[in-house]
Each structure stands twice: as C-alpha cells, then as structure tokens.
Amino acid sequence: MFDRNRWLVCEHEEKNVRSLSKELSTSPLCAKLLINRGYAEPSAAKAFMAKSDSFLYNPYLLKDIKLATKRIRRAIEEDEKITIYGDYDVDGVTSVSILYMYLKEHGADVDYYIPTRESEGYGLNAAAFRMIKEKGTTLIITVDTGITAIEEVEYAREIGLDVIITDHHQCRPELPKCIAVVNPKRPDCEYPFKELSGVGVIFKVICALELDFVNCGEYNLFTVKDMCKRYIDLVTIGTIADVMPLYDENRIMVYMGLGMLSATRNIGVRALFRAVGIDPAKKITSSVIGYTVAPRINAAGRIGDAARAVQLFLATSPQVADVIADELCAINRERQQTENLIFTEAIQQVEREHDLENESVLVLASDHWHQGVIGIVASKITEQYGKPSILISFEKVGGDFGKGSARSIKGLNMVEALAHCEHLLSKYGGHELAAGLSVERGNLAEFCKTLNEYAKVKLSSPDCVPKTQVEAEISEEEISMETVEEIAKLEPYGAKNPEPIFVLRDATIMELVPLSQGKHSRMILRKNDLDISAICFGYNLQNEGFVLHDRVDVLCTLNINEFRGSKTIQLIVRDIDFSEWSWNELQEIEEEFEEMRRGELSCDNEDIPTRAEFTSIYKLLLDISYQRGKQISIMKFLAPIPYISYLKVRIALEVFAEAELIELKKVNFATYYIKRLEAKEKKDLTATPLMKTLLQK
Structure with missing residues (x-):
C-alpha cells in the first residue's frame, strides 16, 4: 500500500484499440484487455475469445509418445505388472489417478507409488525401485517427475526395470536413458505447446493410447473430445493447481473442464465439493479450484500421505469418498496452523538476521520446519518482501542434509x-x-554467498519491488453489468491470463466499515454520480491511515455480488492509495518542511512537536520498526495518532535521525526506510540542527 510505483498501468495506442473494438464489435475496454494479452490481431483475438477445440493438438506430435504407447500396450497384452510412479502434489496426484483409471479400464495389472515427502523427498529413488521390483513390476511409468533422474533410471535398468518418463519440468542437456521420455520441453520435441502440466502430458499419453486402440493410431478429434469427457475434470484440477499458463491448449482444456466439473461423474471430486461447501449449481471458476479445492488435495502430500488423495479420486463409494474428503479437510487445517507458525518464525528470522538493503535472495533455514509446508511459506516471504526466497529445513536438529523450496520473481530464473x-x-x-x-x-x-552474488547481477533494484500489472483505467460509466459479462469471455483466468485489474481514479470514501474484527474493510466509494460498494480483504484501512472523505485511487477487479436474488456490482480492492489530489496536498507540506529546514520559512509553535508528541511518535517507532530496518509510510504513522499532523511526524523523524536514534532514507514520496539505532546515551532533541533552526525566532 501507499506506493503507486508498484502500479504498472498498461498504455494503449488509441487507434489500435478503436480498430480492434470495431472489428470484434466489442467495447474499447475489452479490446484493451485483448491487446494486453498479445491478441492485437483480430483473427488471434477471435480465436482466443472463441476457445476453439482446434487447440487440442495431436498427441502424436510429442516426441517418443509412440514408443511409450507401444511399450504400454505390450505390457497390457502380456499381463505385465505396471507401476505408476508419481509426485505428491496435485498435479502428480491427478496424473496418477487418470493413468490408473485408464489402464484399469483396459485390464492392466497396475498399481501406483508416490514417495513420502518427509522421508524420501521429491523424485525417483533407488530404494523405491528395489521395492517396486521385488513386488513383480516390470514397467514403471513416471508422471510429473523423472526428467532429471539420470542415475536413478540407469539403476532401474540395471535391476531389470523398464522405465517410461512422462514429465513437464525443465530438461537438462542429458536425458534419462530409458524406453521413452515424453516431455514437451524436450529441445527436440516439435509439439506446438510447451506449457502442459504433468497431468496434461499424461492425458496426451492416454489419448494416444486410445487412438491406438480405437483408431489404429490415426488422429481423430472426436476420440480426443470423448477422452475429455472422461478425464478432463482431473486434468483441469491438476493444471490449475500447478499454476500453469492458461492460454493455448491449457486454456481450452481448463475451459472444458470447468464446464464439466459442475456435473462431474468422479465420486471423489463430488465428495470434496460437498466437504468444502461448493455448490455445483453455481459457476465453478479457476479461483475456486486454485484456492479452495487444490489446497486440500495438496495437504495430503504436504503433511500426510498423498496416496490418500488418489484414493479419493478412485473411490467408487460416496460414503468412502466423504470420509476421505473430510480427512483431507482436517489435514488442511493442520497444514494452515503449521504454515502460520513457520511464516511467523521466518519473518522474525528475516528481520533479525538479514540485510534487506543488500541481499538479493533471502535464504532461511531451520532444523524443525516441516518440509511439506516450506514451499507455501517461501511464496509468502517472496510476496512480503518482493525478493526471491529459499526456505530450507534440515532433517533433524544438527542433521547434515537440508531440503529446500525456492520461489523467485521476474528477472531471476531460479533453475538457472x-x-x-x-x-x-x-x-x-x-x-x-x-x-x-x-x-x-x-x-x-x-551457497547463500554464491547465489546472492549471481542474483545481484541478474536483478536490478526495480525487479525487487512487487509490481501489479494494471490493465487499464476504468471510468464510472464502464462499471456495469454489461462490462462484467463482456470481460467474462476472457475466462478462465490464471497464469498468463490473469483476472483483469483496473484502476479507478480519484474516488471519495463515503463509508468505511471494518469487517471480521478488523481483518477486512468495506467501503462505499463515490465517483461523480456513482456510488460503488467495495471490499478490501486483509487490510483494516482505518489502521492504514484512511478516513471518510479521503480521495483515493483503487486497484480493483469487478465482481457480481448476489444477495437474496439481487445482483449488484462490487469492487474487490487489490490495492489503494491516496489520489493525486491528496498527494498534491502532502507535497505542499513536504515543500514547506524543506523550506523550514533550510531556514527560509518560519515555523509556528503549534507545528513543532511537543515533548509528549515526540514521545508518542518514538514509542510508535519502537512498535513498527526494526533494528534491521523497514519501509514505513508516514500515512501509517498517522492512523494510531490522528491528533498529530503529517508535518509534525515529518519533523520528528528528521530530528530522530539527526540525534542518531534512527537511520532515515527516503524511498519515495511519504515512504521512508527506517532503521532503529541503539542509543548509547540520552539525547537532547532540542540540540539537533533542525530543532535549533525551527526554534529560532
């Protein structure tokens, strides 16, 4: 909040907007959204809006897929035992589930193996291969894993196991030597879309198998669409959960899947919907899957047994499915508690031990953090500080090996x-x-030293500021049901096709009410003759310095609020700042302060902080600043002490800096980096240069 430099508002050539709007018979606002997504040409824009199934590509274009299907068919026909080796996240669990269901339908002798996160960690391992071999398996098919497991696959070959790798992660120069490696990211793979999820890749494999069985290996779109009816619900869940970009083929599959999820035949999915309170009669969006359904499936692999989630999707009894769904919800609640505890400890470690000014990547470590949760916390740390982060958990207190999860920002490829x-x-x-x-x-x-040296070269300081891409400015005339319905044609939203965020300029706060014990805020905003309801989640705006009649700019998405059969437009506020008019007022105060500091403008006694006011401001500093430093908005200072003016706070901070009680650096307008210093002796604030200047008559 309070930093409009984080807002990147897209600029548009008006002639291009008018041309596309006319060609598509759409509004200029919708045309801007299409241009932002790279669809400036009418034909491309029409294809994007149409969501044509022509984007369901021929699976035989995937390198090695015919080798894979040939070996799988042989295993089925010769009654060999097949083991599916999966990952423990949602992408891996859904991958295991659809392949298992398909192979079972065709009479295969098949089981599955998912390593435990805590004891085995990610990927293939030799011990698991030995155990699988002892149970009589001759063919292993990996899903969502294995592309870098060169040594492990070589070991499997040595003990007599055939391996087929299906994966979607980045490849290294050398690939595992096995029966087939199916991965669209292979450098020698000509598949037209490289961003399939793991479950997307295995869906292509079973589509190719089905084409082998019913079409003699010839591509047929109707066969693929029939496979979509059977499996696209789980493909959709896995693709959304793995945050894959929702354009091209992913967009089509997820669009089809979201449409089918309300009437899914999967007993486990229906049970999970019941457990979390999803009404299938209402529209199911990618956000519902990503934020409500996926975390509960993921929780099984994070702090439980991922096989439990597979059992949910394979359930044939509603009663059994309900039990498992409730169990996953309970595990997720435990996960949330663990996550909150680790996040608090991680924040404390950052503030206590790290130099935010000079470190490009935050590397945090502990002997007791749960390895299944550190990835989520790393995401929150990166969001909090705008820097790449790595959280590492060592196996035990004093243990030699640690496993880590890394999250990055634009500008630093974490794998590289x-x-x-x-x-x-x-x-x-x-x-x-x-x-x-x-x-x-x-x-x-x-490792910390080497990584930070590398990242410092790759990242310039603007990269380390969290940015919000703003699609366009929106006028009060454009805030309408018609606008919401039109931009809904861009759904499903997700990575590379985000829900549009707009900026509404210079609206006035007419009503401001805290919700849920101050966790959230509700506003009525007035823009000219329009009063608009707005919700701001995660912020008590009164504590952030906002009051009635403030003039503000808001970043928001457009939402339809349904209540007792009535539909109204509601803004979901993503960020808020004082409007240019408000900043101009503060700019005048800043200019007055600078003139006073130079002795060019006399200061009235009532504008100089009293001893009590200096004390109040310093006590507040002790509460909200750290010895490691923190960026603080002066506007936030004013919320708990509204009786003290902006000018007095500005004077007090400068006096504290001159008295060497704090280190003060201007970040941008009204926001300062403040680092609390240890006071070695009692300070006489009136002896500082600024106070001497101000007290001169």
Missing part, C-alpha cells in the same frame, strides 16, 4: 540460478519461478 550453484547442491530442479533443492549444512553459507 541453482545451476550456477550446483557444485554446492546435492540435488535441484523445477521451474523458472519455483524450484526444489537439497544442500549439505556445511555448504549452506557458501
């Missing part, structure tokens, strides 16, 4: 950054913005 440090790591892999790693305790300090 880890590759730069690979001589210090036992294992690593993942995506550009999210990765995993293993490191020895003895290498941790050198």
Whole structure:
C-alpha cells in the first residue's frame, strides 16, 4: 500500500484499440484487455475469445509418445505388472489417478507409488525401485517427475526395470536413458505447446493410447473430445493447481473442464465439493479450484500421505469418498496452523538476521520446519518482501542434509540460478519461478554467498519491488453489468491470463466499515454520480491511515455480488492509495518542511512537536520498526495518532535521525526506510540542527 510505483498501468495506442473494438464489435475496454494479452490481431483475438477445440493438438506430435504407447500396450497384452510412479502434489496426484483409471479400464495389472515427502523427498529413488521390483513390476511409468533422474533410471535398468518418463519440468542437456521420455520441453520435441502440466502430458499419453486402440493410431478429434469427457475434470484440477499458463491448449482444456466439473461423474471430486461447501449449481471458476479445492488435495502430500488423495479420486463409494474428503479437510487445517507458525518464525528470522538493503535472495533455514509446508511459506516471504526466497529445513536438529523450496520473481530464473550453484547442491530442479533443492549444512553459507552474488547481477533494484500489472483505467460509466459479462469471455483466468485489474481514479470514501474484527474493510466509494460498494480483504484501512472523505485511487477487479436474488456490482480492492489530489496536498507540506529546514520559512509553535508528541511518535517507532530496518509510510504513522499532523511526524523523524536514534532514507514520496539505532546515551532533541533552526525566532 501507499506506493503507486508498484502500479504498472498498461498504455494503449488509441487507434489500435478503436480498430480492434470495431472489428470484434466489442467495447474499447475489452479490446484493451485483448491487446494486453498479445491478441492485437483480430483473427488471434477471435480465436482466443472463441476457445476453439482446434487447440487440442495431436498427441502424436510429442516426441517418443509412440514408443511409450507401444511399450504400454505390450505390457497390457502380456499381463505385465505396471507401476505408476508419481509426485505428491496435485498435479502428480491427478496424473496418477487418470493413468490408473485408464489402464484399469483396459485390464492392466497396475498399481501406483508416490514417495513420502518427509522421508524420501521429491523424485525417483533407488530404494523405491528395489521395492517396486521385488513386488513383480516390470514397467514403471513416471508422471510429473523423472526428467532429471539420470542415475536413478540407469539403476532401474540395471535391476531389470523398464522405465517410461512422462514429465513437464525443465530438461537438462542429458536425458534419462530409458524406453521413452515424453516431455514437451524436450529441445527436440516439435509439439506446438510447451506449457502442459504433468497431468496434461499424461492425458496426451492416454489419448494416444486410445487412438491406438480405437483408431489404429490415426488422429481423430472426436476420440480426443470423448477422452475429455472422461478425464478432463482431473486434468483441469491438476493444471490449475500447478499454476500453469492458461492460454493455448491449457486454456481450452481448463475451459472444458470447468464446464464439466459442475456435473462431474468422479465420486471423489463430488465428495470434496460437498466437504468444502461448493455448490455445483453455481459457476465453478479457476479461483475456486486454485484456492479452495487444490489446497486440500495438496495437504495430503504436504503433511500426510498423498496416496490418500488418489484414493479419493478412485473411490467408487460416496460414503468412502466423504470420509476421505473430510480427512483431507482436517489435514488442511493442520497444514494452515503449521504454515502460520513457520511464516511467523521466518519473518522474525528475516528481520533479525538479514540485510534487506543488500541481499538479493533471502535464504532461511531451520532444523524443525516441516518440509511439506516450506514451499507455501517461501511464496509468502517472496510476496512480503518482493525478493526471491529459499526456505530450507534440515532433517533433524544438527542433521547434515537440508531440503529446500525456492520461489523467485521476474528477472531471476531460479533453475538457472541453482545451476550456477550446483557444485554446492546435492540435488535441484523445477521451474523458472519455483524450484526444489537439497544442500549439505556445511555448504549452506557458501551457497547463500554464491547465489546472492549471481542474483545481484541478474536483478536490478526495480525487479525487487512487487509490481501489479494494471490493465487499464476504468471510468464510472464502464462499471456495469454489461462490462462484467463482456470481460467474462476472457475466462478462465490464471497464469498468463490473469483476472483483469483496473484502476479507478480519484474516488471519495463515503463509508468505511471494518469487517471480521478488523481483518477486512468495506467501503462505499463515490465517483461523480456513482456510488460503488467495495471490499478490501486483509487490510483494516482505518489502521492504514484512511478516513471518510479521503480521495483515493483503487486497484480493483469487478465482481457480481448476489444477495437474496439481487445482483449488484462490487469492487474487490487489490490495492489503494491516496489520489493525486491528496498527494498534491502532502507535497505542499513536504515543500514547506524543506523550506523550514533550510531556514527560509518560519515555523509556528503549534507545528513543532511537543515533548509528549515526540514521545508518542518514538514509542510508535519502537512498535513498527526494526533494528534491521523497514519501509514505513508516514500515512501509517498517522492512523494510531490522528491528533498529530503529517508535518509534525515529518519533523520528528528528521530530528530522530539527526540525534542518531534512527537511520532515515527516503524511498519515495511519504515512504521512508527506517532503521532503529541503539542509543548509547540520552539525547537532547532540542540540540539537533533542525530543532535549533525551527526554534529560532
């Protein structure tokens, strides 16, 4: 909040907007949204809006897929035992589920294996292969994992196991030597869409198998669409949960899947919907899946047994499914408690031990953090500080090996950054913005140093400021049901196709009410003749310095609020700042302060902080600043002490800095970096240069 430099408002050539709007018979606002997504050409924009099933590509275009289907068919026909080896996240669980269901339908002798996060960690491992071999398996099919497991796959071959790798993670120069490696990210793969999820890849494999069975290996769109009817619900859940970009083929599959989820035949999905209170009669969106359904499935693999989630999707009894769904909800509540505890400890570690001014990547470690939750916390740390972060949990107190989860920001490819440090790591892999790693305790300090040196070169300081992409300014005339219905054609929203965020300029707060014991805020905003309801989640705006009749700019999404059969427009506020008019007033005060400091303008006695006011401001500093430093808005200072003016707070901060009680650096207008210093002796504030100047008559 209070930093409009975080808002990146897209600029548009008006002639391009008018042209596309006319060609598509759509509003200029919708045309801007299409241009922002790269669809400036009418034909591309029409295809995007139409969500054509022509984007369901031929699975045979995937490298090695015919080798994979040939070996799988042989295993089915010769009654070999097949083991599906999956990952423990939602993408992996849904991948295991659809492949298991398909192979069972075709009479295969098949089981599945998902490693435990806590004891085995991510990926393939030799011990698991030995156990699988002892149970009589001859063919392993990996889903959502295995692309970097060169040594493990070689070991499998040595003990007589055939392996088919299906994965979607980034490849290394050398691929595992096995029967087939199906991954659209292979450099030699000509598949037209590279961003499939793990469950998307395995869906393509079973589509190819079905084409082999019913179409003699010839591509047929109707066969693929029939497969969508059977499996696209789970493909959709896995794709959304893995935060895959929702354009091209992913967009079509998720669009189809969201439409089918309300009437899904999967007993487990229906049970989970009941457990979390989702009404299938209402519209199911990607947000509902991503924020309500996926965390409960993920929780099983994070702090429980991921196989439990597979059992949910394979359930044939509603009663059994209900029991498992309730169990997953209980595990998720436990996960939330654990996550909150780790997040609090991580924040304390950052503020206590890290130099936010000079560190490009925050590397945090503990001997007792739950490895299943540190990835979520890393995401929250990155969001909080606008920096890449890595959270590492060592196996036990004093243990030698730690497993870590990394999250990055635009400008730093985390996999490439880890590759730069690979001589210090036992294992690593993942995506550009999210990765995993293993490191020895003895290498941790050198790893932090090497990683930060690399990141400092790659990241300029603007990269470390969280940015919000704002699609367009919106007028009061555009805030309408018609607008909401029109932009809904851009759904489903997700990565690379975000829900549109708009900026409404210079609205006046007419009503401001805290909700849920001050956790959230509700407002009525007035823009000219329009009064608009707005909800701000996660912020008590009164505590942030906002009061009635403030003129503000808000970043918001447009939402339809349904209550007792009535529909109204409601803004969901993503960020809020004082309007340019309000900032101009404060700018005048800042200019007055500078003139007073230079002795060019006399200061009235009532504008100089009293001893009691200096004390109040300093006590507040002790509450909200840290010895490691923190960015603080002066406007936030004013919320708990509304009787003290902006000018007095500004004077007090400068006096504290001159008295060496704090370190003060201006970040941008009205926001300062404040670091509390240890006072070695009692300070006479009236002896500071600024106070001497102000007290001169």
